[in-house]
Amino acid sequence: MKIIVAIKQVPERDAQVRIDAAGKWIEEADLQFALNESDAYALEEALQLKEKHGGEAIVVSAGPERVGTTIREALAKGADRAIQIVCDDLGARDALGVARLLAAAIRPENPDLILTGLQSEDLGLGQTGVIVAELLGLPHATLILHVEKTETGVTVKRELEEGWFQTIELPTPAVLTIQSGGNKLRYATLMGIKRAKTKEVRRVTAADLGVDSTSVVVLERVALPQKQKSTQILAGTAKESAAALVEKLKFEAGVL
Amino acid sequence: MNGILVVVEERAGHIARISWEAVAAGQRLAAQLGLPVSAAVLGSQTEALAAEIATIQLDNIVRIEHPLLARYTADGFTLALQQLIEIERPTHLVLPHTYQVRDYAPALAARFGQVLIGDVVSIGDGPVFKRQLLQGRLNGTYRHTGSSPCFISVQAGAFRADGLQTSSNQATTAITILTPAIEATQIRTKPSQPFRGSSQTVDLGSAQRIVSVGRGIKDAENIPLVQELATALGAELAASRPICDNGWLPLERQVGSSGQTVAPKLYLAIGISGAIQHLVGMKGSQCVVAINKDPDAPIFEIADYGIVGDLFEVVPALIAAVKAAKQ
Numbered sequence: 001m002k003i004i005v006a007i008k009q010v011p012e013r014d015a016q017v018r019i020d021a022a023g024k025w026i027e028e029a030d031l032q033f034a035l036n037e038s039d040a041y042a043l044e045e046a047l048q049l050k051e052k053h054g055g056e057a058i059v060v061s062a063g064p065e066r067v068g069t070t071i072r073e074a075l076a077k078g079a080d081r082a083i084q085i086v087c088d089d090l091g092a093r094d095a096l097g098v099a100r101l102l103a104a105a106i107r108p109e110n111p112d113l114i115l116t117g118l119q120s121e122d123l124g125l126g127q128t129g130v131i132v133a134e135l136l137g138l139p140h141a142t143l144i145l146h147v148e149k150t151e152t153g154v155t156v157k158r159e160l161e162e163g164w165f166q167t168i169e170l171p172t173p174a175v176l177t178i179q180s181g182g183n184k185l186r187y188a189t190l191m192g193i194k195r196a197k198t199k200e201v202r203r204v205t206a207a208d209l210g211v212d213s214t215s216v217v218v219l220e221r222v223a224l225p226q227k228q229k230s231t232q233i234l235a236g237t238a239k240e241s242a243a244a245l246v247e248k249l250k251f252e253a254g255v256l
Numbered sequence: 257m258n259g260i261l262v263v264v265e266e267r268a269g270h271i272a273r274i275s276w277e278a279v280a281a282g283q284r285l286a287a288q289l290g291l292p293v294s295a296a297v298l299g300s301q302t303e304a305l306a307a308e309i310a311t312i313q314l315d316n317i318v319r320i321e322h323p324l325l326a327r328y329t330a331d332g333f334t335l336a337l338q339q340l341i342e343i344e345r346p347t348h349l350v351l352p353h354t355y356q357v358r359d360y361a362p363a364l365a366a367r368f369g370q371v372l373i374g375d376v377v378s379i380g381d382g383p384v385f386k387r388q389l390l391q392g393r394l395n396g397t398y399r400h401t402g403s404s405p406c407f408i409s410v411q412a413g414a415f416r417a418d419g420l421q422t423s424s425n426q427a428t429t430a431i432t433i434l435t436p437a438i439e440a441t442q443i444r445t446k447p448s449q450p451f452r453g454s455s456q457t458v459d460l461g462s463a464q465r466i467v468s469v470g471r472g473i474k475d476a477e478n479i480p481l482v483q484e485l486a487t488a489l490g491a492e493l494a495a496s497r498p499i500c501d502n503g504w505l506p507l508e509r510q511v512g513s514s515g516q517t518v519a520p521k522l523y524l525a526i527g528i529s530g531a532i533q534h535l536v537g538m539k540g541s542q543c544v545v546a547i548n549k550d551p552d553a554p555i556f557e558i559a560d561y562g563i564v565g566d567l568f569e570v571v572p573a574l575i576a577a578v579k580a581a582k583q
Binding site: 011013014016017019026094095096099121122123124125126127130131133134135139140141142143158159160161162163164165166167168169170171179180181184215216217218219220221222223224225226227229231232233234235238239241242243245246248249250253255256 | 330331354355358359360362363365369370371372373375384387388389391392393394395396397398399400401402403444445448449450451452453465471489497498500501503507508513514515516517521522529542544545550552554556557558559560562564565566569572573574576577578580581
């Protein structure tokens with residue numbers, strides 16, 4: 001099985017959010033970046049399928065130079081090689097624009113399966129995998145927790161709302177967007193980190209792929225959300241604030 | 257048509273609540289742009305659903321009917337709606353942001369060279385569309401600059417369905433039937449009937465008090481700390497998704513869009529940042545308390561009381577305070 005995993009590097013979950021001078025995104029200068037969580041589950045699923053059925057797991061990621069560290073992390077966990085789409089204007093491209101980059105890089109590989117996380121933690125669009133499938137003319141399934149190889153394709157377990165699930169049979173090649181929690185994530189071993197240094201990372205640009213930066217949807221500005229409720233923040237030491245909270249819950253809210 | 261088209265979804269034989277909200281969003285957009293609103297229903301039998309939606313003030317209702325639409329597939333729904341759009345040429349398509357819409361609408365929009373603006377929480381003059389970024393820590397304002405149609409999907413609870421304009425004379429609302437051209441071979445996926453996960457033995461939905469734990473708890477071995485608080489408060493223990501993903505608590509204790517929806521008198525969120533997927537499962541709670549070390553965590557936006565601090569200091573102090581108050 002030849003499996004492509006499309007991954008994204010995103011700001012660390014606990015990163016301090018400060019809006020940039022143009023008011024269009026956040027200040028990235030002193031941010032820490034990490035592998036998007038559901039993409040980590042997509043990578044894990046790909047590695048387990050490869051270990052079971054043989055083949056190759058190839059990661060592809062678009063973004064500026066810094067994305068290289070996340071690609072190395074994926075290679076250290078066990079991916080065989082990588083394609084890095086070097087692109088400094090990723091944020092200016094809409095979901096279709098990003099999917100065009102990925103589809104153009106994936107197409108010549110002719111994979112059996114393309115996996116990606118169900119959505120990114122920064123933009124949260126949850127569209128990339130579905131659009132890649134559309135652009136490549138492949139069937140897809142979203143919110144997948146488990147993948148089983150069959151004679152003609154794959155059978156997948158899909159999460160629905162409120163604790164419901166369904167299975168879906170798809171012919172391969174196909175695109176699956178992976179939900180978190182289906183597998184236990186592995187850590188990179190020391191040996192893996194060492195090996196990753198010698199693995200192939202092929203670098204391509206948007207121009208190499210023949211993809212322009214036309215967008216039909218524009219993020220015009222960003223702002224901090226306004227509070228929906230007026231929260232009473234109980235200050236003081238842990239002991240003081242805990243005592244104040246019990247007091248409030250008992251006499252003000254009447255829920256104790 | 258050349259107006260706004262709302263695609264409504266069915267749930268257990270009726271128009272789902274979030275679809276009524278999508279109609280409300282469509283009417284909001286229509287008022288701003290001076291355009292008519294129509295609605296479309298898809299399925300193998302749509303007469304009852306069309307009658308249900310006809311109670312609302314609409315220009316036109318389209319029943320997209322085909323035996324191959326009996327069960328949802330991305331291929332079937334994309335093909336059917338593609339044909340409707342090509343015939344009716346709507347300026348805007350408004351959809352409910354459900355798991356189903358997330359599964360096909362990005363592909364449908366791409367087929368027209370457009371991009372879905374998904375999970376919209378409000379519509380401003382322009383129109384511009386607001387959606388959340390960075391797990392709710394930031395709002396983004398989006399504008400569609402492409403050609404028609406503009407595709408948007410609206411977040412559950414973001415638009416109020418109780419303000420819908422009802423039809424003065426529903427007998428006159430035009431209802432048309434479209435039979436799309438779909439071949440069985442064009443449906444590439446084979447879905448099963450939905451099934452329930454593990455048998456649910458914990459009913460968080462009827463709990464009066466819930467202590468819910470998130471990523472901030474750091475390790476499985478710290479779970480007993482919050483369990484002790486739950487016991488002291490006489491509360492059920494619940495969790496956000498990452499805790500159940502890690503197997504630290506069973507899935508049946510998960511609150512949020514993929515878990516249970518709860519509305520207790522007291523919801524105590526410990527080390528939970530408050531991503532939208534979690535908030536939709538608990539925002540009906542009467543009193544929300546958040547304990548988090550990050551003062552910017554979105555959970556504080558919907559909390560009545562907040563303590564900004566290290567949960568490993570605050571929770572033991574709270575256990576002591578609750579026990580003391582009981583004596």
